[in-house]
Amino acid sequence: MRPSAFTAPGRFWRGNLHTHSTRSDGVLSPQEVCRRYRDEGYDFLALTDHFIGMYDYPLVDTTPFRSEGFTTLLGAELHSGAQKNGELWHILAVGLPLDFAPPTTTSFIADPGQETGPEIAARAVAAGAFVAIAHPQWSGLTLEDARSITAAHAVEIYNHGCAAGCDRPDGAGIADLLLTEGRKLSLIATDDAHFSEPDHFGGWVMVKATENTPEALLAALKRGDFYSSQGPEIRDIRVEGNKAIVECSAAVSVVAMGWGTGAKGVHGQSMTRAEVPLDRLLGSPWLRISVIDAAGRRAWSNPIWREEGPNPRRAQG
Incomplete structure (x- = not known):
């Protein structure tokens, strides 16, 4: 069994799916943001400015900034309705049409009667977008919140802007709980760059x-034909029997994770191949892989789904 990212035809392209410009609360123009990502060696970029009234609902047409070897996806960070903590929803939508209808969200304060977060996410998916739940830890997202976004394709497992700005970059906890409930979600790493602090070139998708x-x-x-990274490369993953075989750039740890407490790591120096036993994953029907390099940077596979296993609450050996 191999994830589709390693069996699909083609090659890997590096891109950032979450970025802001002067069209909302970023400090660089759309053209300059695109130039910086292109010159940094990225293959593509999605400019996702905040889609609210105070910025005139920007859905920026970045097609003029495409060039040979560099392309753009049109998108926005959508906001409407309140989460359980009363704060406005943040939903990433990449691949939106330019005529996507705005909500009635005028500011970053949620108002009664607005379109809900689940509703605007579903509308974005219906319009053809790839939709992700943005920065769960930074947003204070509850599991009940996350469950409600039934149309999402993905969860941000890492947000570099939230790492730089508030040390709340993580989405793994929410993602793993949703996976354990059977949600077939992928995992994305992003920058959420505003260029007002060192919030750029730190998380991407391949x-x-x-x-x-x-x-x-x-x-x-x-x-789901991708993996996410802060630096390490994942070159192949194969699940053979009760082990995961991972080929990667030089790593000090390769970890397989499943539901509950199920996890197993293999550790060493400059490992480019690791065989991770899966007997401690408690029969989890899904697993995912993290690759960690000597600098502590990570790469994350998308979840790999296997046959339904036994009860995850069974006693561990």
């Missing part, structure tokens, strides 16, 4: 596609 075009990239994202 998307497997036959060509670097918006159409091919968006289709691959929806299929």
Whole structure:
């Protein structure tokens, strides 16, 4: 068994799916943001400014900033309705049409009667977008909140802007709980760059596609043909019997995780291949892989689904 990112035709393309400009609360123009990502070696970028009234509901047309070897996906960070903590929803939508209808969200304060977060997420998916639950830890997202976004394709497992700005970058806890409930979600790492602090070039997706075009990239994202990274490369993953075989760039740890407390790590120096036993994953029907390098940077696979296993609450050996 191999994840689709390593069996699909094509090659890997590096891109950031969460970025802001002067069209909302970023400090650089859309053109300059695109230039910086292109010159940093990225293959694609989604500019996702805050889609609220105080910024005139920007859905920025970045097609003029495409060039040979660099493309853009059109998108926005959507806001409408309140989470359980009363704060406004933040939902990432990549691949939106330019005529996507705005909600009645005028500011970052939720108002009664607004379209809900689940509703605007479902509307974005219906419009053709790849939709992700943004920065769960920073947002104070509850499991009940996360369960309600039934249309989402993905969860941000890492948000570099939230790492730089408030040390709340994580989405793994919420993602793992949703996976344990059977949600077939993928995991994305992003920058959420505003360029007002060191919040850029720190988290990205590596998307497997036959060509670097918006159409091919968006289709691959929806299929889950990618992995996410802060630096390490994942070159292959195979599940054979009761072990996961991982090929990667030089790593000090390769960890397999499943539901509950199920996890197993293999450790060493400059490992480029690791065989991780899966007997401690408690029969989990899904597993995911983290690769960690000597600098502590991580790469994350998407969840790999296996046959239904036994009760995860059974006694551990």
